[in-house]
Amino acid sequence: MERRVEMKVDLSTLMTEQTNNRSQNIDRLTTLEIIELMNDEDQTVAVSVKRELPQISKAIELIYESLKNGGRLFYIGAGTSGRIGILDASECPPTFCTPPELIQGIIAGGKGAVFKAVEGAEDSKENGEYDLAEKQLQAKDVVVGIAASGRTPYVIGALEYADRIGANTVALSCNKNAEISNFAKIGIEIIVGPEVLTGSTRLKSATAQKMVLNMLTTATMIKLGKVYGNLMVDLNPSNAKLIERARNIVKKITGVSYTEAAAILNQTDQKVKPAIVMILAGVSLEEANYLLNRTHGFVHKAIVKAKGGKLACEK
Template sequence: MKDRGYLLTEQANANSGNLDRLSPLALVDLFVREDSHTVAAIAEARESLADAINITSEALCQGGRLFYVGAGTSGRLGVLDAVECPPTFCTPPEMVQGILAGGEAALVRSSEDLEDRYEDGAAAIYERKVGGRDVVAGITAGGTTPYVLGALQAAQQAGASTIFMTCVPAEQASSPADIDIRLLVGPEIVAGSTRLKAGTVTKMALNILSTGVMVRLGKVYGNRMVDVAATNEKLRDRALRILMDLTDLDRSQAGELLASSNNSVKLALLRHWKGISLQTAQTLLQQHRGHLRQALQAENKT
């Protein structure tokens, strides 16, 4: 069994040596101070995050897919980010996928022993027929998870672009990927508990990555979620408010426009602003790969 005590994520935090003697308020204050490191870590990784957004958006624009691969907390965070893309950005479920060691059962029950199976990570990539248009992001706080490393190697052999997201420096775990994202938040308040700062900074990085990609794919107009899937009362209300905020329509009029536009905020806005038919709006959006702003600018020139 390899000693991993050298990893930054496994080391003891000098600031929390008396954790078990702190009052609840002092404990909260300690968390506040320590969690401030997450924002600084994101700032340090800004260039690699931007590179990840670029290659991923280009791949998805060409019909590729994004796979998050991880075990334990890291894997669950990848699954969480993936499943939130369809309702937020109206993406097909296969566009962004989370691969978790142990599968769905590991979402609700700990199965950390499965992370040691290098061959299972590779098998997960083969099963999904990953290819040259795809992107595989391996998420491993300590940088040594065999399941993730197996998946990344298999992805590279298949010609996919790869991303390595970890919370240890390069000298402790070298990058096996095209893009290397280091989120260095330091030792945890509870030594080795990477569901804390490491988990928080990973969630932040995934938020930035997926949102940045979706913005590049035209899923956002200004800062509005114009590809929202109006599948429940909350999301339908959001769609109506977007239409009302960006036009002179009242709620009733916005509802009628949305209903006659296949419940698509993009189509509704394009039709309203340009006075065009649903079919014309659909064609125009398709010509511009779903980018509302580009479709509007093109229509302005005609």
Template sequence: MSTSPYGELQTELDALTTEAYRPELAEIDQRSTLDIARAMNEEDSGVPAAVTRQLPRIAAAIDAAAERMARGGRLLYLGAGTAGRLGVLDASECPPTFNTDPKEVVGLIAGGPDAMVTAVEGAEDSRELAAADLDRQGVGPDDVVVGISASGRTPYAVGAVEHARARGALTIGLSCNADSPLAAAAEHGIEIVVGPELITGSTRLKAGTAQKLVLNMISTISMIRLGKTYGNLMVDVRASNEKLRARSRRIVQLATGASDDAIEGALAATGGEVKNAILIILGDVNAATADRLLAESGGHLRAALTAARTASASG
């Protein structure tokens, strides 16, 4: 019988797939660099298949999330350590990619911003800390809270989902072990079981890759559902540098096939707003009308184009 003060926790970790020890890799440090790289690559190749098995659950969670966000709700990611950093990363990519308000998609990590680069002792073990973080955000029924934890047992992530659900928010639990407390606590449990890691205990590897793939899906497909794209074109891009300004012009060209002069004129009239410029060209409307039609369509370019063409045909 173990006399360690962490005996119960050690027993719990021993039962987790993500924490399993692989004796066949015990001498991996003796292999060549190329051989280790091949081993890692082979390990990673199984991650997409693990995600595939959960696609119906992922899609259901995204549909529910997009419905809340269409009502003005926010998407909030909460996690500790690597899981928290992945959430912060995904949230931070949404404003430049989809022109969202920074408050629309939020990443919270146990221990606060300092935990992005240094460990904050005890932060991941606190359900209360998660509740306090969510209360500071004023989480409510229109919001979507995603708890992220490779183990599926991290108290901060589980506590976040429990507290958010009590506040009426939609909850999603993303983990990499089956039958996890996190999935059980959430309305939508997503468990991407990728198996033991190459380096025991380093869930920034396969588990981290799996979580990143799913977070990509949650944010990207939600934004598609919210009208942030036109087909597969990123029409809500924020042109904050030269590369993005060039990309904006290319996107308008791909969507419309218009001349350079027409594209420059439309972008100038809309202050560089790609979606509005496309509507001006394809809908044959002015900038003010484009603004109005997009507002009336909730930002969905296809719907605004249909309205512009209907008005033109009837006029």
């Protein structure tokens, strides 16, 4: 068992540990006043995220190139940060029909830490390295280290290991000049200011992290051709709700009846993209799949190809 050495950590300079002057009397407010104050503070989060859009965009391009070329995306963090990474990763397979291993979330302390805090798990750099090594990390992968404080040893260890392997790295924190930014190719620092409850980064900091991860995966999947218009045409119809959504998507895009949409989806094994191409391009299932393969899964490009048109990149 690894021996932990106790050391004094100075958190006083971190913005996430500062006192919020607006909430100093929060214990004397009414219920409505408490949540009005919290809501007011939450209004500032999106503005804080907006300031980092250029860095977020760079991270998306990095992730897109990796996934396009057979790489994987790993989120790694401790506590709330780790849980948010797992949440975003776990929602990609049903939303975008990605294999579970493509985007993975790793949390300090293992799976049990998702449901119950594992004290001290974040203090080991070695464990961050070990948990990534277990995933057989490769140079073509991307690692996003998440830590509101920006100084979590577990995340630093993971980023250091990823760098040694040659993988691309992104650091997501909520403090200016965060330590983890020094260990990543791209640093994203969302400065949300002091929390309503001093140091409780499960509040604004966590909201900011969730917003950023939403952008990383959603924009990447759009760039990978998993969206047509603003509809999820590569969803995995794994339950009654999603089967119903698939039928309505096909109906909305193609203009066929609900019954016709259901019939076509039965032919495609409930896959939305070939169903759309079959209807709008007037081709067979085999031809639709061939066209989608030729156009790297982009529905609109497959339809243009089927109709003998030239894509913009071919002109």
